Structures are given as C-alpha cells and as structure tokens.
Amino acid sequence: MVAPILRCISWGRWFCTPNPLTALPSGLRETHSGAKGLLAVQKARGLFKEFFPEKGTKVELPELFDRSIAGNFPQTIYCGFDPTADSLHVGHLLALLGLFHFQRAGHNVIALVGGATARLGDPSGRTKEREALDAEHVGSNARALRQGLETLAANHRQLFASGQTWGSFTVLDNSAWYQKQHLVDFLAAVGGHFRMGTLLSRLSVQTRLKSPEGMSLSEFFYQVLQAYDFYYLFQRYGCRVQLGGSDQLGNITSGYEFIHKMTGEDVFGITLPLITSTTGAKLGKSAGNAVWLSRDKTSPFELYQFFVRQPDNSVERCTQALYHSSIDALELMSDQELKELFKEASFSELVLDPGTSVLDTCRKANAIPDGPRGYRMITEGGVSINHRQVTNPESVLVIGQHILKNGLSLLKIGKRNFYIIKWLQL
Ligand code: YSA
Numbered sequence: 001m002v003a004p005i006l007r008c009i010s011w012g013r014w015f016c017t018p019n020p021l022t023a024l025p026s027g028l029r030e031t032h033s034g035a036k037g038l039l040a041v042q043k044a045r046g047l048f049k050e051f052f053p054e055k056g057t058k059v060e061l062p063e064l065f066d067r068s069i070a071g072n073f074p075q076t077i078y079c080g081f082d083p084t085a086d087s088l089h090v091g092h093l094l095a096l097l098g099l100f101h102f103q104r105a106g107h108n109v110i111a112l113v114g115g116a117t118a119r120l121g122d123p124s125g126r127t128k129e130r131e132a133l134d135a136e137h138v139g140s141n142a143r144a145l146r147q148g149l150e151t152l153a154a155n156h157r158q159l160f161a162s163g164q165t166w167g168s169f170t171v172l173d174n175s176a177w178y179q180k181q182h183l184v185d186f187l188a189a190v191g192g193h194f195r196m197g198t199l200l201s202r203l204s205v206q207t208r209l210k211s212p213e214g215m216s217l218s219e220f221f222y223q224v225l226q227a228y229d230f231y232y233l234f235q236r237y238g239c240r241v242q243l244g245g246s247d248q249l250g251n252i253t254s255g256y257e258f259i260h261k262m263t264g265e266d267v268f269g270i271t272l273p274l275i276t277s278t279t280g281a282k283l284g285k286s287a288g289n290a291v292w293l294s295r296d297k298t299s300p301f302e303l304y305q306f307f308v309r310q311p312d313n314s315v316e317r318c319t320q321a322l323y324h325s326s327i328d329a330l331e332l333m334s335d336q337e338l339k340e341l342f343k344e345a346s347f348s349e350l351v352l353d354p355g356t357s358v359l360d361t362c363r364k365a366n367a368i369p370d371g372p373r374g375y376r377m378i379t380e381g382g383v384s385i386n387h388r389q390v391t392n393p394e395s396v397l398v399i400g401q402h403i404l405k406n407g408l409s410l411l412k413i414g415k416r417n418f419y420i421i422k423w424l425q426l
Contacts (some may be wrong), residue, residue, distance in 0.1 A: 038105050040046045049271045058264035074167050076239040077102045078110035082118040083141035087294035088148050091283045094272040098243045100156050108167040111149045115142040115175030123219040124204040125282050126248035176227050193261050202250035223254045230255030243304050246271040350421045359393035384412045
C-alpha cells in the first residue's frame, strides 16, 4: 500500500530526491544534521561534481556549513533557471535536488527564474545562438516555471517533511531588478569591474567565437548579468553559494570574481554533472531531446522509461545520480501513476509476500530460467534490485534497500529487462 504521504504527486511527482537509504554505505548516510556532511554525501553519490574555489581566502566551503561556527547557520544557496520553455525538464532535476537537500538540512534556498537573462540567452554549452525570445513569451514561460518550481517545492515539503527544521524555498525572478536598472548607470557601476581578458577566456565564449556564426554582444554580456545576480543575492540575502550544472562553471566563476572584488568576501560554486543523451549532447530543450517534468508534455511512462532505459555506461555519462533518480522516482509515484505504468506491456507488476528470497522473486517474475542456469545468473551478478547487485540467491530482501517505502522494488535482469515488484503487508 502506498502511504498517504507519498500520494498527491501531480506536476511535481518526478523530482527524484535521492533516498539516502537506497544506495550509500552506512558511513556515508546523510543525517541532515548539517550540510557539511551533505557536501560529502552528495559528492559520493555523484550529485555534486565540483566545489570551487578549492580554497577561500577567509573561509572554506565546508566551514560555511559547520554549525558549530557561530554565525554560520543557516546559509543561503541559489540556482538559476532560464524560462526558455514553459516547463522544467529532466536536466533541471539535479540542480533542484541539490537545492532540496540544502533546504532539508535547514538552509534557505532560492530558485531564481531568469526572466531577464532568458532574453539574452546563455551561450554556455551551446554551439549556436539561441533563437531570440520576445518579452511576452519569456514572461509567460517565467510564470509557468515559477509555478512549476513552487509546486515541486510544495510536493517536496509534503512528501518529506519529518518534523525537522527546514530552510525556506523562495522563488525570485531577476527581471525584478533589471527592469528598473538604467543601462548607463549599470555599466558605470558594474562594467569597470569586469576585465575583457577574463571574460573572453571563458570556455563558453571561446567556443562561440571560434564558431562560424560567432557571438553576439547580448550573449557575451550574459555572464555579467549572472555574476551581478550572484552579487545582488549575496548583498540582499547573504547568499554565498551558487549551484549549477557543470556548463555553468564560467558564469559562476564570473560571479565569484565580481563579488570578491567588490566586497573581499568568499563565495562558492557547486557544479552538478550534466545529463547527456547517448550521443553525448546535453539533455534539454535546445538539443531537442528534452524529457519534460510536466506531465502534459511527458507521460509518467515515458519519463520512467527514460530513467530505467539508461544504458549501462550512463554511470560514467551522467554519474550514478541518474540511477538513484530512477529509484527515487519509483518511490514517489502515486497509485494512479503506477497504474498507468503497469498498463504498458514492458513493465510487469508482481505481488509478493515479504520474506521471499532473491531466487524465488526472480522465478516468480519468470525473470530467470528454472534450474542451475537461473541460479547462476544471480551468482554471476546478472540481477540487481533497486540498482544494487544481488548475488546471493537465498538472501531475503531488505526494506529500505531493496524494498522502497511504498512497497515497490525495481528488479533488473541482465541489461534491459525490468520488473516492478509490489510487496504485500510490509
Ligand atoms: C543562472 C543564474 C542566474 O543568476 C541567472 C540565470 C541562470 C540560468 C543559467 N544561466 C541557465 O541558463 N540555466 S538553464 O536554464 O539552462 O538550466 C538551469 C540549471 O539546470 C542550470 O544549472 C543548468 O546547468 C542545469 N541543467 C540544464 N540542463 C541540464 C542541467 N543539468 C544537468 N544536465 C542537464 N542536461
């Protein structure tokens, strides 16, 4: 039976918050007692890729999250999302998960909708200039994105609240501060602190300058706006950490340098791995391969297929984070969504009693052949449950590891056969 707390997932059902119980050695389990541990835990899980700068001038990143240092708690962390479409997509998921983890550890997080920056178009990770979007279009996308982010945050709270003190989740839009900004005042106040040599050295700029199309001034200017946002949020909200996919490294570095120059203070960036398609392209709207989080655009089945059909080398391509996500997605499914999933022939539902061994589970699912061959498939490592390899055919599955909170398990035989198991009376 699905616990009531796991229902109610509508738009935001697919944010796949990594469940610390499903995949970590016990020494690395996240207690949410502090984000210092969270940094190490999420690095180990592959959600966080890099922290920078490696060393601050006055303070180190882990120290910021050390509750025992007076005045350090809570921190504020932000991540920006440009409204270039009317829905979030699966590429945004990791960044959101990162924010949610900080929020659960008691820190305040800001999801920044780039209502202004989307008009310029971020050149990071792009080989061609983005098609210009008019103000009206961006405005309506920004409203949709804000709503999506707020729904996700509300679902997250409803699904995971457990009496701990959470930080706040605030959605802001950078058009709020650029709308009132006079161009000449802005250039006079800010422009002098950016050096051309440094801006030109960014990978995003270099790549585009070398492309046949070149790069427009508005795109070139993009990193200045993102840097200024970081500064603005640092001044107004004390925000010292910016999260972003690894394509954001240059923009975040510009912010770090600008803030350091203006204030002498240390701020930090945390990057997350990029989810790419099998051809290596960044998954997103621009590449035309987006898997949307909005149910109107991508059905639960399609989205789940995306997770479970990742080829095995996705551990390298997209890090293990995606594997964890497929399990977390399953855990967050409502009854209705599960029904939809099981309607599709390629998943089968099997109802089992707790205490069933790995061998019996596989046999009842008709997932392995009878006799010694089937037995050997397990001992030789061909079977995994919730992406954990199980090699002892007689072992009994453990709640919290092989069986999710909502009584489901994902059985994988070989490379491509998946079965969803429903356990009774847990
Ligand atoms: C950031 C900060 C600001 O102050 C203002 C704007 C921004 C937005 C940022 N420049 C940007 O363009 N982001 S995005 O809309 O393309 O994506 C939002 C976040 O999701 C980014 O951190 C991005 O790196 C991440 N993302 C997008 N596609 C991804 C991905 N992460 C992993 N895999 C993918 N395929």
